[in-house]
Amino acid sequence: MRFSTNLILQLLIINASCHAQLDTKKDSIVVDKVNSYLETYEENNDKSNSKGTVGNGTLENGKLVPFSGPNFNYFDTTSYVSSRAFVNDKVRTAMLNTYKQLQITSPERHFCIMECSHEHGGKLSPHRTHQNGLSVDFMTPLLKDGVPYYGLDNLGAQHYLLDFDENGKYTKDPSIAIDFDAMALHILTLNEEAKKIGLEIEKVLFKIELKDELYCKPKGRALYDCGIYFAQKLTPLINGLHDDHYHVDFKLIPCFATF
Numbered sequence: 645m646r647f648s649t650n651l652i653l654q655l656l657i658i659n660a661s662c663h664a665q666l667d668t669k670k671d672s673i674v675v676d677k678v679n680s681y682l683e684t685y686e687e688n689n690d691k692s693n694s695k696g697t698v699g700n701g702t703l704e705n706g707k708l709v710p711f712s713g714p715n716f717n718y719f720d721t722t723s724y725v726s727s728r729a730f731v732n733d734k735v736r737t738a739m740l741n742t743y744k745q746l747q748i749t750s751p752e753r754h755f756c757i758m759e760c761s762h763e764h765g766g767k768l769s770p771h772r773t774h775q776n777g778l779s780v781d782f783m784t785p786l787l788k789d790g791v792p793y794y795g796l797d798n799l800g801a802q803h804y805l806l807d808f809d810e811n812g813k814y815t816k817d818p819s820i821a822i823d824f825d826a827m828a829l830h831i832l833t834l835n836e837e838a839k840k841i842g843l844e845i846e847k848v849l850f851k852i853e854l855k856d857e858l859y860c861k862p863k864g865r866a867l868y869d870c871g872i873y874f875a876q877k878l879t880p881l882i883n884g885l886h887d888d889h890y891h892v893d894f895k896l897i898p899c900f901a902t903f
């Protein structure tokens with residue numbers, strides 16, 4: 645059967661319009677779910693208290709990270725409404741100040757936050773850490789053919805299963821690759837903003853084989869020079885998981901004075 649060009653064009657337009665309607669419907673479901681969740685959540689003004697360790701701890705007065713902002717969003721609605729996006733108040737402040745700063749230094753870039761902690765901390769399955777509001781997963785920014793790319797950002801929890809080779813290329817499509825410079829700039833800014841409020845980055849988990857790629861970029865070099873600690877050795881399972889995202893553990897600086 646032969647189709648005329650006009651018919652094919654019409655079908656494409658109808659198809660695109662259906663997709664647009666579906667996207668709009670999906671977006672409104674997400675907004676409804678998030679809004680319903682936010683209606684049930686009331687934040688107090690008390691300071692957070694991160695008890696114990698990231699691997700065995702709890703969180704008092706945890707603060708919810710916003711679902712979205714001008715240049716960032718949380719990666720998964722189900723995770724968000726399941727109370728998995730809580731952090732220590734200082735961590736939230738550092739994260740939000742970082743995104744504000746990145747609006748100036750990297751205005752073309754959008755960033756994604758992945759899982760954080762439960763409202764009261766404790767075990768956040770399947771993570772081994774994320775227990776006291778001082779751990780956050782950040783989605784690795786991507787490029788496609790050298791241009792910022794967001795086509796894999798809306799996979800939800802499945803995003804954790806994406807695989808990248810040791811050069812940072814997506815195994816299913818090598819035209820998609822990790823944007824190491826954007827990642828390094830994010831971590832550098834996060835560290836600067838954390839230090840301003842009595843917090844510091846204690847450790848970053850990122851696939852060992854990708855660190856050379858990260859450090860050889862201009863911003864990566866600055867990251868190396870400023871001495872932020874990246875895990876030197878990871879089990880094969882943990883190593884394999886930390887390519888689509890990088891995990892950051894923060895540490896509170898004792899006796900930090902605020903004036």
Ligand SMILES: [Zn+2]
Pocket residue numbers: 771774779780781890891892
């Ligand atoms: Zn993590």
